[in-house]
Amino acid sequence: MLEVTLREYGPAVSVPLSSEVGRALAASGILQSATPDPVRDGHWLLRAGSRVGAVRTPGGPVVRVMPKTSVRRLFFLLGFSLDPARAWRDSREGTVDTGAYDDVVPALAHAVERQIDAALRQGVLQGYREVEESALVVRGRLRESEQIRRHFGRTPPVEIAYDAYTVDTAENRILRAAADRLLRLPGVPGLVRRRLAHQRVRLADALPLVRGQELPRWQPSRLNSRYQPALRLAEAVLRGASPEHRPAGSGPLAVDGFLLDMNKLFEDFVTVALREALREHGLTARLQDRHHLDTAGLVGMRPDLVVRTGDGRIPLAVVDAKYKVEKADGLLNADLYQALAYATVLGLREAHLVYAAGRQPERFHEVHGTTAGPDGRGVRLYQHSLDLSREPDQLLLALRQIAGRLAGATHDRDHEIPVR
Structure with a gap:
């Protein structure tokens, strides 16, 4: 099978594809662009965007998108977003074991299998699950309405409901589904595939x-504590990170695979880490807080994070995370306008943008024409940057410093660097 390797936000690659497969990739939205090659007949130009991982189409190639950052760092971001309490403690090593793999899918498959193995080391967890069924004998509670509707005036079977002590729980279903899903993905190494198949047998x-x-829903508890790391990673595979794309009008042709959206991953990491760090200052934070730009409530807006007082009543600061590099001559105008809109609606004197890379540790724009506050200055829009190549503990330290700035606890105005 043809395999194509692309780089996240890298140059377009010319690939021989049928029109059907090319259109499917173009309509799926998993790449930044897929267009016919104007120079080479029967070829398509494929360019990756922010989604990394691997996908395949029936009759088409396996398309692998390699991330700009290292796979180990990528999975640190993912692990922290899923389980920040544990990640704070283990920031140097990270919380997701990716083995020696430097590709997203093999690393993910290895990580999930290791987590499932650790969860099942003390045996498969059992629990109570409510069962509703037709039976020849009464067990548990009689479902009177169903009995009358289905069997009025007849002898058994009877409609009953009872709690069964079983391994067929929400937790085990999720772990089995994650193993099933990974076994269908392209690029899972043979050794990892065999181990995943073994875990699926244990969860049969x-x-x-x-x-x-x-x-299915599960609730964290003392009984399932050993399952929780595996469950969070398995849910990431099943819920947000393994879409199946079937473009409209494509018939039976489907694009199937595993993809991580680096935009969303960076946003989740920044906002979760800031929320946890702000607790040290006695502050609360709301993620994706809903507001409206206009008084009629027709234009919605959802800043990534709004810092509030400990009781959650008063907004103090607003943050938006941007997985892109700011331009050498300043921030992108659209980001500035968005940050200013957030500050205006929330009645704040400043707003903050956190980028995945940048030239300065912190800079600000003072907005022309805004009313001066008690300190004699107008509204300021701050830019912070994170270098994702840094070690995890250094990343978390940088975010703690940003949290201190948001709380007004660690900022020295003599070191502010304005952007003129």
């Missing part, structure tokens, strides 16, 4: 999930 008594349905 848990019913498979039906595609398209919501994942």
